[in-house]
Amino acid sequence: MNCEVIAVGTELLLGIIVDSNSAWIGEQLALAGIDSYLQVKVGDNFQRIEACLRQGLERSDAVICCGGLGPTQDDITRDVIAGVMGVTMRRDAAIADKIRRIFSARGRVMPENNLRQADVPIGARVMAEMPGTAPGLVCPVGNKVIYAVPGVPSEMRAMMSGTVIPDLRRRSGQSAVIRSRVLRTWGMSESGLAEVLAPRVDDLDRLGNPTIAYQASGIEGIKVRIVAKCDDEATAARVLDSEEALLRGLLGEVVFGIDGESMEVVVLKLLRNKAMTLAAAESVTGGLLASRMSAVDPAMKTFRGALIGTQEADGRPALERASSAALQARRQWGADVGLAAVAEAPGVDERAGTRPVALAVAMGSAQHSETTILPGDGPRLREFAVINLLNLLRRKLAEDPA
């Protein structure tokens, strides 16, 4: 069973929009165990979309066609698919009704051409998910199939998860449940992780299930993905849980979260569990830490505030200045924990392309500080300083018995 992806839209070819939909679809197909060898982008042109669809059906079992389902004259995916199926269109009364209701709920007058979105090639099935005004279509062509989904990412994702992936798995005769979990790590290199996990990877290679893979993701750290293929949901959940526990045992504190959990979300949870508040003094990070923390705590109940400004190099070493700044931030905001990052003065221990940055956490009666060598260009230095400072806080919170 293999499936190719066709993204439709002249704006994709012109580079006005980057096609991130196909990347997401590719990831979902891989996780579902469906092979996908080719992805194509084509403009809003009848002949060229048709050629892509016909070629796709020749070399693949299924084609996912993303985009071109809107109400304007440019949106011709429906018409091309009807041509490839060799059928005409019917206007679907239920969809037409739904579109009219969406407009009236928004208090807007519906332009008549919006009803083009209710046109369905005869023989095609309408997907149950319809978050917007564009219906998704399952279009059989002989023993193969074209799926048409809108280019709006949220609508496309709902239809992929709700209809396309389950239908592809049913067609491929796969009854196994494939589930994955990502362990997020910070503070160990990819080769370091690989070395620690090598014996377990060898075991899994023999067992065949689950599998694990690494994915370096820059300032998001290195992700370790566990994929389990099982007979049912309950077994898959058990396999993921037990593998997660085993890997956490091997990796220890470098695992900071799972799946979509960012470092700031993890830190916020730990602080909330302990009913502690946080404040920061930022110089080298220039407000980036405050921006990230306040994005996940917009009411600023836990992250109380920050003071952004340069730290005058007063002759004291950066570690000492960072510690004072962390204490000052805590005092100024009446918070339980104070954080600060201060770059070492230029000329102190400079190696090519790097810069030492002092990180400090003031918590209770304890002061933790350490110097870390970071990549020295502007944006990366800031990003790395923030994630390392948050990670230091996370480790100290995890150690703290209170």
Place this chain on the structure above:
Amino acid sequence: MNCEVIAVGTELLLGIIVDSNSAWIGEQLALAGIDSYLQVKVGDNFQRIEACLRQGLERSDAVICCGGLGPTQDDITRDVIAGVMGVTMRRDAAIADKIRRIFSARGRVMPENNLRQADVPIGARVMAEMPGTAPGLVCPVGNKVIYAVPGVPSEMRAMMSGTVIPDLRRRSGQSAVIRSRVLRTWGMSESGLAEVLAPRVDDLDRLGNPTIAYQASGIEGIKVRIVAKCDDEATAARVLDSEEALLRGLLGEVVFGIDGESMEVVVLKLLRNKAMTLAAAESVTGGLLASRMSAVDPAMKTFRGALIGTQEADGRPALERASSAALQARRQWGADVGLAAVAEAPGVDERAGTRPVALAVAMGSAQHSETTILPGDGPRLREFAVINLLNLLRRKLAEDPA
């Protein structure tokens, strides 16, 4: 003359990397007047890359193949192209030498398989640009051509601009110089811009050169792109200059910059020209303004600092609180200008999905403040508050005669 783009890499199909290279290449082709109807992504598989190249050469005059030029066994683009050309490879001594020197300059030992990057299909020409260890190749196939460029964006871009685009234009017989300039605008809707510019667009439709087009870019504002097609550089520059002056006259202060200039870069320039310093008090924007300003002014000589924290709703209207906060920030940092953004308390003038935010600029003896209605979900509210606040400052700095 038309050209298709093939991006090579299994990680692209699996969604581990989003293919933004093809979007950039598509934009460059469009700007150079080269038609491009199709873009394809394919994995690191000999037969499938070969099929894509052969199909590409059938339907297009040229194919740009991006990626798969690295030193590992996965990197097979060179080999596939040699197969399609029907030739063998030769090891290029000059490239081998260059690769050895790159490694020794970095103080690293070169793994022997890195010399695979010096293998060139016989009959192919090596591009002059070589910022990394992968050479770019111009590979004639009959009267058509395959260009091979690396997947590393900076290397790919240097080769596209230096060799591929000029070569495509030469092949297409185009001698005209095509140059573009983007006017960045903030504060007018796309339909508003279109209305103001309609008479000029009509004139240009008749004249044929230059052309203008709009591109809505979210919190980056709406871009107005001028494209001039002329006989030589000097004429193109003159046409762009005069069209820019004409459009600025029609649009007035909504034009904040050109090409890559962000709002914060423009504000920083204006402040530096006037030798003024800036400080901010952030509540609803949570450090995002400080983060953006300090990113363009990392030494914080002009942007002196910020105070991040919630503004207690003390019964005063948001406008009044924003004005006080702007004055306080200015005082605290001893700056010439103070900025603040304060969200109206919940319940005050709430319309569905929006929130009123008060913006204040304290400059010299003057206080400017205004309330703006912003989209009410978290990240967009913050982004829009920051850009609107910076834009208010920009307008006031432009008006200020000092």
